[in-house]
Amino acid sequence: MDRPGPLAEFLRARRGRLTPEEVGLPPSSARRRVDGLRREEVALIAGISSDYYLKLEQGRERHPSSAVLSGLARALALDADAVAHLHRLAHPALATAAAASTVSPSLVGLIASMPSIPAHVVDRYLTIIYVNRLAELLSPGFRIGNNLVELMFHPSVPRDAYWRMTARRAVAYLRSSVDPHDDGPEITALLERLNDLDAEFAVLWARHETRGPAGHPSTFSHPAVGLVELRYQTFDLPGTGGQSLGMYIPAPGGPSAEKLQLLSLLADPGLLADPSVVQPSAPQSDRVAPRKSGDTPAS
Numbered sequence: 001m002d003r004p005g006p007l008a009e010f011l012r013a014r015r016g017r018l019t020p021e022e023v024g025l026p027p028s029s030a031r032r033r034v035d036g037l038r039r040e041e042v043a044l045i046a047g048i049s050s051d052y053y054l055k056l057e058q059g060r061e062r063h064p065s066s067a068v069l070s071g072l073a074r075a076l077a078l079d080a081d082a083v084a085h086l087h088r089l090a091h092p093a094l095a096t097a098a099a100a101s102t103v104s105p106s107l108v109g110l111i112a113s114m115p116s117i118p119a120h121v122v123d124r125y126l127t128i129i130y131v132n133r134l135a136e137l138l139s140p141g142f143r144i145g146n147n148l149v150e151l152m153f154h155p156s157v158p159r160d161a162y163w164r165m166t167a168r169r170a171v172a173y174l175r176s177s178v179d180p181h182d183d184g185p186e187i188t189a190l191l192e193r194l195n196d197l198d199a200e201f202a203v204l205w206a207r208h209e210t211r212g213p214a215g216h217p218s219t220f221s222h223p224a225v226g227l228v229e230l231r232y233q234t235f236d237l238p239g240t241g242g243q244s245l246g247m248y249i250p251a252p253g254g255p256s257a258e259k260l261q262l263l264s265l266l267a268d269p270g271l272l273a274d275p276s277v278v279q280p281s282a283p284q285s286d287r288v289a290p291r292k293s294g295d296t297p298a299s
Helices: 006-015 039-046 052-057 067-075 080-090 105-112 133-138 148-152 159-177 185-197 199-205 253-267 269-273
Strands: 119-122 128-132 217-222 226-236 244-249
Touching: 006 039, 006 052, 006 080, 006 148, 039 052, 039 067, 067 080, 080 159, 105 128, 119 133, 133 217, 133 253, 148 159, 148 185, 159 199, 159 217, 185 199, 226 253
Parallel strands: none
Antiparallel strands: 119 128, 119 244, 217 226, 226 244
């Protein structure tokens, strides 16, 4: 039996996560037989017939108009990232650029001109295809051929509160990066590996969330410099078949910027012997000593 299609799967998943109150419907005292909204409720808010919405969820209608998509976005309370994904589902690109397996020399030169910023280039599946030396020093996982989402779900990564937040973001990032109509061997194999790594991946993937990194915080614990707090920013690379440049950026003048400078010296040992280079001070403990009773801050 044929799958109903990615649009139908998205609509079912997002409908099942909403309550009537979240979309402005009055609460009902009657027991609801389904999780989330009823199909009829979505159709009512979207301004379409129940029969037409049923066709959408069954995959019998896969290319609704822009007006219908606007109604569905309103009915399902979609944010900007989800609305963009909804349009990708309903109106697939007629042609996409072939995925490039190499990075252009001009981009390599651009990355080299910013040696104090950890950076890598990933393909549409978030597999690293280029990484600079500083990123390699920042994390042993940043190596060509490693996949960012597989790194997140590796069994060695502690499943703490920070992981739960970043894992959800990583899965949403993967869904936003891949072609939603791609069912080829590469994405199929990647999803199988992720499901084998951790059953939680399947739970998060089924949520059908999409979101780019957009400056999300990333924290690294480095044995030489301690805790490094950065923001992960990405830049799409048009004409490359889905490549994007990822950069880990510190707050200007903050302790993490100084720690990256220390790592930069490790990346280029020749700088340590250059008297013209100002050497940063040794990193202090990441813990702040508690203030004693009666102490006052310096003015």
